[in-house]
Amino acid sequence: MKTKRNFAFVVLLFAALLVLSGYSLIQGNGWEAPPEADKLTNPLQNKVEAARSGKKLFSKNCVVCHGNQGEGNGMAAISLHPHPTNLVSPKVEAESDGAIFWKISTGRSPMPGYSSTLSEEKRWQLVSYIRTLQAK
Ligand code: HEC
Structure with missing residues (x-):
């Protein structure tokens, strides 16, 4: 049960990182x-x-x-x-x-x-x- 939750957490973390890095690519250095x-x-x-x-x-x-x-x-x-x-x-x-x-x-x-x-x-x-x- 606990490993399952950890796994979900890791997947979520990766998804968040992916979104963030994609965002910074589009936005350049992000100084707005x-x-x-x-x-x-x-x-x-x-x-x-x-x-x-x-x-x-x-x-x-x-x-x-x-x-x-x-x-x-x-x-x-x-x-x-x-x-x-x-x-x-x-x-x-x-x-x-x-x-x-x-x-x-x-x-x-x-x-x-x-x-x-x-x-x-x-x-x-x-x-x-x-x-x-x-x-x-
Ligand atoms: C010590 C080095 C340095 C000096 C001197 C300097 N800049 Fe910059 N400038 C930078 C850096 C580094 C960035 C990027 C900062 C960041 O994105 O966090 C920047 C970013 C900028 C940007 C923003 C670009 C954008 O739209 O994202 C403008 C406009 C700019 N500088 C104009 C100037 C002007 C005009 C001067 C002179 C009056 C000047 N800078 C002097 C280093 C410098």
Whole structure:
């Protein structure tokens, strides 16, 4: 009787693991911005000079991890876990401006959050620049 229950438990455990690993495959690394973030819109949208300023900020603050073209292959990338995200991947491309802005602001280890070091305007400039990288 007891072995039967143990067996059922093991089967259940495997089923749960299978569901979880399938889920993480679909979701990538599973870092999702809260739904409210999607409501934020980029006040600098379509302003060419915003992306230009964003490029400078990106070189100074982000290239070391995310790489020159945002592909996640910066100098520090190999030593970091999780690896810096490829910002030109279809997954990130599909995210809203607000979600990307929220992630830049909040950060998640090993990536720092920039809400106290870069003004809101600068963080939107970065979003504008990331969109131009994705369009290439
Ligand atoms: C110390 C290395 C490091 C630096 C510097 C860094 N990042 Fe990251 N970034 C990461 C890592 C690692 C992740 C993945 C974090 C995770 O998924 O838990 C990430 C994730 C992101 C994401 C989320 C992608 C997504 O949608 O899932 C964005 C956007 C991003 N970084 C933008 C930036 C920008 C813009 C800068 C510069 C202002 C920057 N990062 C600086 C390491 C870094």
